[in-house]
Amino acid sequence: MNIEHLISEAKEARNMAYTPYSKFNVGAALLTKDGKVYKGCNIENASYSMTNCAERTALFKAISEGDKDFVALAVIADTKRPVSPCGACRQVISELCPKDMKVILTNLQGDIQEINVEDLLPGAFSAEDLDE
Numbered sequence: 001m002n003i004e005h006l007i008s009e010a011k012e013a014r015n016m017a018y019t020p021y022s023k024f025n026v027g028a029a030l031l032t033k034d035g036k037v038y039k040g041c042n043i044e045n046a047s048y049s050m051t052n053c054a055e056r057t058a059l060f061k062a063i064s065e066g067d068k069d070f071v072a073l074a075v076i077a078d079t080k081r082p083v084s085p086c087g088a089c090r091q092v093i094s095e096l097c098p099k100d101m102k103v104i105l106t107n108l109q110g111d112i113q114e115i116n117v118e119d120l121l122p123g124a125f126s127a128e129d130l131d132e
């Protein structure tokens with residue numbers, strides 16, 4: 001699976017976004033070691049803070065299906081710069097994905113930024129912080 005294909009899966013997921021409030025559609029595609037792709041879109045709610053971002057939708061779908069070996073995540077939105085995942089998603093990605101995994105951020109113009117998971121959220125709170 002190449003990066004272009006993963007991005008096209010993210011673009012497809014974006015078409016499923018449920019965004020009656022922001023009209024800002026985001027898609028994500030999460031690739032597993034076995035070559036399976038979990039797609040996710042953002043899902044909003046009239047109680048705005050209940051919104052789930054595309055990145056977390058894809059991750060939660062995968063984890064809930066028993067998949068946990070991830071090799072890449074692509075995210076796409078109609079932004080001037082490659083879309084920037086929110087803080088909540090950076091926290092969740094940091095916990096569930098390997099440190100050296102590539103996150104491919106892109107936009108509809110085809111600008112691409114690749115970033116390692118470990119650089120998404122420097123100093124992230126993690127499981128180790130829970131140890132006494």
Ligand SMILES: O=c1ccn([C@H]2C[C@H](O)[C@@H](CO)O2)c(=O)[nH]1
Nearest residue numbers: 022024026042053054084085086
């Ligand atoms: O990386 C991002 C950034 C924003 N959103 C969603 C949340 C909300 O539905 C809309 C506007 O913030 O975009 C995502 O899904 N992923």
Ligand SMILES: [Zn+2]
Nearest residue numbers: 053085086089
């Ligand atoms: Zn988010």
